[in-house]
Amino acid sequence: MFDSPDEVIDQLEAQGYICNKNIATVVFLAEKLEKPVLVEGPAGVGKTELAKVVSAATGRPMIRLQCYEGLDEAKALYEWEYSKQLLYTQILKEKFAETMAGATTVKDAADRVGQEDSVFFSERFIVPRPLLRAIRADEPTLLLIDEVDKSDPEFEAFLLEILSDFQVTVPEVGTLEAVHKPLVFLTSNDAREMSDALKRRCLHLYIDFPNEELELRILNKKVEGVEQRLAEELVGVMQRLRKLDLKKTPSISETLDWARALLALNASELDEDLVRDTLNVILKYEGDIKKTQAELGRLITRKVEEGEETQAGSDAKQPEKTKPAKKGVLH
Amino acid sequence: MQQKIVDFTNLLRKSGIRVSVAESIDAFTALDELSLADRGIFKDALRTTMVKRSEDIATFDQMFDLYWSAFYDGLRNSFDQAAGDMEGEFDLDQMMQALQEGMQNMGGDQELDLSELAKALLTQDLDKLEQLIRDAAENAGVERIENMLQLGFFTRRTMEQMDAEGAGDQLRSLAQQLREAGMGDAEADALLELIDKFLEALRKSVRNYTERQLQQQNFDYMEKFRRESLLEKSFYNLTEDEIKKMREVVVRLAQRIKNVLSIRKRRLKKGKLDLHTMLRRNMAHGGVPFDLIFKQRRKDRPKLVILCDVSSSVANVSRFMLQFVYSLQECFTKIRAFVFVSELGEVTPVFKDKDINDAIEKALDGGDVINVYTRSNFGFAFHHFWQNFLSSIDNKTTVLILGDARNNYNDPRAWCLREIQNKAKDVVWLNPESPSAWGFGDSVMDKYLPYTDVAEECRNLKQLSRVVDRLVL
Numbered sequence: 001m002f003d004s005p006d007e008v009i010d011q012l013e014a015q016g017y018i019c020n021k022n023i024a025t026v027v028f029l030a031e032k033l034e035k036p037v038l039v040e041g042p043a044g045v046g047k048t049e050l051a052k053v054v055s056a057a058t059g060r061p062m063i064r065l066q067c068y069e070g071l072d073e074a075k076a077l078y079e080w081e082y083s084k085q086l087l088y089t090q091i092l093k094e095k096f097a098e099t100m101a102g103a104t105t106v107k108d109a110a111d112r113v114g115q116e117d118s119v120f121f122s123e124r125f126i127v128p129r130p131l132l133r134a135i136r137a138d139e140p141t142l143l144l145i146d147e148v149d150k151s152d153p154e155f156e157a158f159l160l161e162i163l164s165d166f167q168v169t170v171p172e173v174g175t176l177e178a179v180h181k182p183l184v185f186l187t188s189n190d191a192r193e194m195s196d197a198l199k200r201r202c203l204h205l206y207i208d209f210p211n212e213e214l215e216l217r218i219l220n221k222k223v224e225g226v227e228q229r230l231a232e233e234l235v236g237v238m239q240r241l242r243k244l245d246l247k248k249t250p251s252i253s254e255t256l257d258w259a260r261a262l263l264a265l266n267a268s269e270l271d272e273d274l275v276r277d278t279l280n281v282i283l284k285y286e287g288d289i290k291k292t293q294a295e296l297g298r299l300i301t302r303k304v305e306e307g308e309e310t311q312a313g314s315d316a317k318q319p320e321k322t323k324p325a326k327k328g329v330l331h
Numbered sequence: 332m333q334q335k336i337v338d339f340t341n342l343l344r345k346s347g348i349r350v351s352v353a354e355s356i357d358a359f360t361a362l363d364e365l366s367l368a369d370r371g372i373f374k375d376a377l378r379t380t381m382v383k384r385s386e387d388i389a390t391f392d393q394m395f396d397l398y399w400s401a402f403y404d405g406l407r408n409s410f411d412q413a414a415g416d417m418e419g420e421f422d423l424d425q426m427m428q429a430l431q432e433g434m435q436n437m438g439g440d441q442e443l444d445l446s447e448l449a450k451a452l453l454t455q456d457l458d459k460l461e462q463l464i465r466d467a468a469e470n471a472g473v474e475r476i477e478n479m480l481q482l483g484f485f486t487r488r489t490m491e492q493m494d495a496e497g498a499g500d501q502l503r504s505l506a507q508q509l510r511e512a513g514m515g516d517a518e519a520d521a522l523l524e525l526i527d528k529f530l531e532a533l534r535k536s537v538r539n540y541t542e543r544q545l546q547q548q549n550f551d552y553m554e555k556f557r558r559e560s561l562l563e564k565s566f567y568n569l570t571e572d573e574i575k576k577m578r579e580v581v582v583r584l585a586q587r588i589k590n591v592l593s594i595r596k597r598r599l600k601k602g603k604l605d606l607h608t609m610l611r612r613n614m615a616h617g618g619v620p621f622d623l624i625f626k627q628r629r630k631d632r633p634k635l636v637i638l639c640d641v642s643s644s645v646a647n648v649s650r651f652m653l654q655f656v657y658s659l660q661e662c663f664t665k666i667r668a669f670v671f672v673s674e675l676g677e678v679t680p681v682f683k684d685k686d687i688n689d690a691i692e693k694a695l696d697g698g699d700v701i702n703v704y705t706r707s708n709f710g711f712a713f714h715h716f717w718q719n720f721l722s723s724i725d726n727k728t729t730v731l732i733l734g735d736a737r738n739n740y741n742d743p744r745a746w747c748l749r750e751i752q753n754k755a756k757d758v759v760w761l762n763p764e765s766p767s768a769w770g771f772g773d774s775v776m777d778k779y780l781p782y783t784d785v786a787e788e789c790r791n792l793k794q795l796s797r798v799v800d801r802l803v804l
């Protein structure tokens with residue numbers, strides 16, 4: 001149990017996750033109030049990662065249910081292991097014969113078989129899927145229902161029942177209750193809006209793109225060996241890039257990928273050429289890349305300004321300012 | 332505090348954020364677990380429990396500042412200033428000290444009869460003052476304030492409700508008693524001055540509160556107005572921005588319809604065993620049914636053929652209808668879409684496109700299949716459809732026509748529509764003009780009317796979504 005939101009911040013940082021007070025408060029409350037958290041926000045801002053690090057920080061093993069179109073109860077909750085049942089029937093044939101011995105009427109025989117129902121419809125023959133595993137686990141777990149917006153609305157209606165009382169009724173077996181209430185995280189990319197009913201049961205957390213300071217801290221935490229100057233430039237470009245109207249706005253994961261790529265290229269500062277050559281690491285759509293290339297000058301302006309400042313500041317470097325001249329020669 | 336949170340919840344509701352009772356209880360429980368000293372945490376706790384849509388976050392932030400931060404900050408400012416404004420070398424702490432001693436000197440036999448307000452003023456208990464002002468304002472009916480001219484009136488009413496004058500009298504007489512009990516004249520005078528200053532600060536704060544109330548009222552009003560008007564705003568002459576906002580509304584309306592559908596489907600689900608298929612599939616196991624196959628319950632989903640007039644007068648109806656249908660594709664077995672002004676062309680691929688908005692805009696522009704820069708000719712378009720696409724219609728097909736039936740005095744060729752109706756399950760016509768205009772001028776709606784099963788005015792989102800509701804539910 002966390003004692004305060006501040007402690008959440010510290011413990012998640014120890015797991016390599018940098019979070020602000022807002023995220024920490026929600027995580028803290030989720031544990032205290034035993035309520036599921038619906039985490040929304042653009043792709044790659046660390047929604048899934050949050051669940052993972054909370055799992056690590058609390059020592060609750062994570063059980064993950066990845067949602068997709070067509071996911072149904074059988075894949076999410078439990079399935080009867082029908083073939084195993086059948087196998088048992090075959091093996092136990094003789095035993096059955098014993099049971100049946102002496103039955104005089106068909107009804108009598110059927111009744112006797114009926115009495116053995118509970119053998120075949122018991123937890124023994126149930127294949128538990130993530131939801132049931134989370135409910136029946138004998139230690140407290142963290143249940144991650146990832147990308148719940150990808151599931152069908154019918155599945156959502158079903159989730160609703162599970163999330164409201166953490167118990168499952170298997171008609172043949174009875175009600176299976178949670179041994180420990182799992183801590184539940186649902187993530188969504190807003191492919192479709194979740195129903196009000198589901199939202200009412202959850203705490204809501206919206207993770208947006210990080211601000212400059214936070215992103216820099218995340219970068220320093222996750223990618224080792226990036227020079228501070230490069231890190232700052234890179235984060236600056238990312239922050240400005242997000243203000244453009246792109247089809248897919250690059251996220252934290254792209255920042256990290258980019259930093260790693262630049263590191264591999266032994267880059268120590270950003271210039272237009274380098275950015276142009278590595279743009280495909282952070283942008284996935286041809287249109288976005290084109291749009292960005294047109295804005296390249298502005299995206300790295302600050303750096304250029306700084307460069308000019310240093311040049312103006314030290315007279316000694318003045319003669320080196322030959323670039324325009326060179327261009328002139330080329331013409 | 333409890334009351335304040337209830338009030339705040341009501342304010343959120345008024346500004347259009349849906350907060351259920353369960354959620355406001357969650358907010359209370361959450362606050363119990365936290366130290367409230369940190370405003371940020373306090374705010375986060377309220378938000379995570381009560382605001383569940385990211386679109387509402389901005390409104391919440393605004394309301395939070397309006398309700399929690401601004402007023403209290405103003406209150407503190409006024410009282411800090413009151414002490415700061417005192418003449419000469421005045422030290423508030425010293426004065427409070429003197430006051431304490433003076434009151435002790437007066438002894439127990441003289442009952443000190445101070446109202447809550449007087450005590451709060453004297454000790455500058457800002458939390459208490461805030462609460463007293465809120466309560467008094469409520470009793471004075473401040474939430475009914477409508478305009479600037481009423482500010483003075485409600486300020487006075489609120490002051491009366493908490494008997495500010497009475498509190499002032501009590502405090503002044505206290506100063507008098509202290510003087511008699513031996514407090515120095517200079518100090519007693521300073522105390523009197525301070526009391527006046529505090530009363531003035533109180534009045535300022537009450538006025539400030541009233542002003543905020545007016546702001547809130549306006550905000551509620553504007554919000555509500557904005558949303559309602561978007562649903563009821565006529566499709567004629569929309570700005571880019573309005574079109575954008577309406578698209579979002581359509582997304583939400585479509586989602587709501589889908590939710591209703593899916594809950595209904597869930598109830599119907601789980602069919603019977605499909606013996607036929609099961610035996611066939613299990614041949615490999617020597618006929619022992621290892622894999623169970625269930626029949627899928629099928630609901631009769633309609634086929635849809637849409638004919639969209641894309642001349643500028645009707646473009647918006649077509650635009651949002653196409654968006655609706657796109658979002659609800661899974662509710663139909665098959666959809667085909669056509670656009671026309673005079674020529675008619677098929678734009679069905681719109682529904683495969685990832686970027687729906689672009690695709691629709693392209694279709695409205697003729698989608699490379701027709702020329703949109705001609706004059707409307709419904710007769711020509713229907714004839715073309717009859718010649719080439721009649722076979723796409725069967726008795727499960729609903730034909731949806733969006734158009735104003737303004738035919739530029741061309742031949743309406745209503746018989747084509749009759750033939751279409753004969754083959755189709757239904758013909759539904761949506762016309763952005765009001766029925767009173769049908770058949771007048773160059774409108775030939777009256778000629779087509781006999782061959783429609785439903786014909787409705789469709790001038791705004793509200794009407795449009797009602798039609799969609801009926802199509803799929």
Ligand SMILES: Nc1ncnc2c1ncn2[C@@H]1O[C@H](COP(=O)(O)OP(=O)(O)OP(=O)(O)O)[C@@H](O)[C@H]1O
Nearest residue numbers: 016017018042043044045046047048049218252253
């Ligand atoms: N606050 C953070 N601190 C440290 N690393 C972070 C943080 N946020 C994101 N990351 C990193 O960014 C990457 C993307 O995170 P994650 O996969 O959780 O995103 P997501 O929001 O779940 O995206 P999607 O919506 O695509 O599933 C991960 O590698 C994660 O380590």
Ligand SMILES: [Mg+2]
Nearest residue numbers: 047048146187
């Ligand atoms: Mg994820």
